[in-house]
Amino acid sequence: QKEVEQNSGPLSVPEGAIASLNCTYSDRVSQSFFWYRQYSGKSPELIMSIYSNGDKEDGRFTAQLNKASQYVSLLIRDSQPSDSATYLCAVRARAAGNKLTFGGGTRVLVKP
Amino acid sequence: DADVTQTPRNRITKTGKRIMLECSQTKGHDRMYWYRQDPGLGLQLIYYSFDVKDINKGEISDGYSVSRQAQAKFSLSLESAIPNQTALYFCATSDRQSTSTDTQYFGPGTRLTVL
Numbered sequence: 001q002k003e004v005e006q007n008s009g010p011l012s013v014p015e016g017a018i019a020s021l022n023c024t025y026s027d028r029v030s031q032s033f034f035w036y037r038q039y040s041g042k043s044p045e046l047i048m049s050i051y052s053n054g055d056k057e058d059g060r061f062t063a064q065l066n067k068a069s070q071y072v073s074l075l076i077r078d079s080q081p082s083d084s085a086t087y088l089c090a091v092r093a094r095a096a097g098n099k100l101t102f103g104g105g106t107r108v109l110v111k112p
Numbered sequence: 113d114a115d116v117t118q119t120p121r122n123r124i125t126k127t128g129k130r131i132m133l134e135c136s137q138t139k140g141h142d143r144m145y146w147y148r149q150d151p152g153l154g155l156q157l158i159y160y161s162f163d164v165k166d167i168n169k170g171e172i173s174d175g176y177s178v179s180r181q182a183q184a185k186f187s188l189s190l191e192s193a194i195p196n197q198t199a200l201y202f203c204a205t206s207d208r209q210s211t212s213t214d215t216q217y218f219g220p221g222t223r224l225t226v227l
Contacts, residue, residue: 004154006154032214034215041200041221041223042220042221043202043218043219043220043221044155044202044218045218046215046216046217049215088154088155092214099145099157099160099170100157100214100216101157102154102155102156103154104153104154105153105154
């Protein structure tokens with residue numbers, strides 16, 4: 001079992017709809033959770049971080065964390081074609097020396 | 113100017129050649145990382161350094177070595193390149209002062225092809 005798992009997609013959503021991305025992790029002592037956006041051939045760019053259970057909203061993005069279920073999600077509201085990218089989930093556990101472990105990413109396609 | 117730079121941006125080399133990828137940062141961060149990314153896959157950690165005298169192996173260090181020449185510079189070497197090291201390589205930095213967040217900032221990447 002991978003430490004951080006994501007559905008590879010592609011997740012196809014119409015413009016203006018909500019895109020819902022999921023990520024599960026195996027290490028129960030994980031403390032910090034990140035969502036990165038990566039356009040094809042470009043470097044990852046941090047879009048959200050979340051550290052406690054519940055929801056965190058930033059503009060059109062909402063991250064949701066449920067530590068009991070070892071699950072973190074990202075919602076993209078009012079999806080735009082410019083949101084078409086791969087979204088990487090990353091998890092940090094202090095026991096792992098503060099290193100980040102990345103999932104394989106979910107490719108999102110927003111169709112006009 | 114970019115905060116994290118990588119050179120070269122693209123490199124084609126032959127099997128058995130030695131190659132060095134360089135990373136420089138102006139963010140003043142003490143932590144630096146090297147990752148590789150294969151098509152359709154996430155990032156795999158090769159090596160990381162929490163300060164100039166602290167270097168650690170990551171998940172996939174075999175076939176690679178690193179050098180932390182200064183706080184701002186972290187180089188990755190392939191002593192004898194092989195085709196399955198063809199990948200996109202990213203350098204990243206983070207700040208010890210923000211250990212609660214440990215946000216990592218990535219360079220633009222180096223696309224390496226080993227023939």
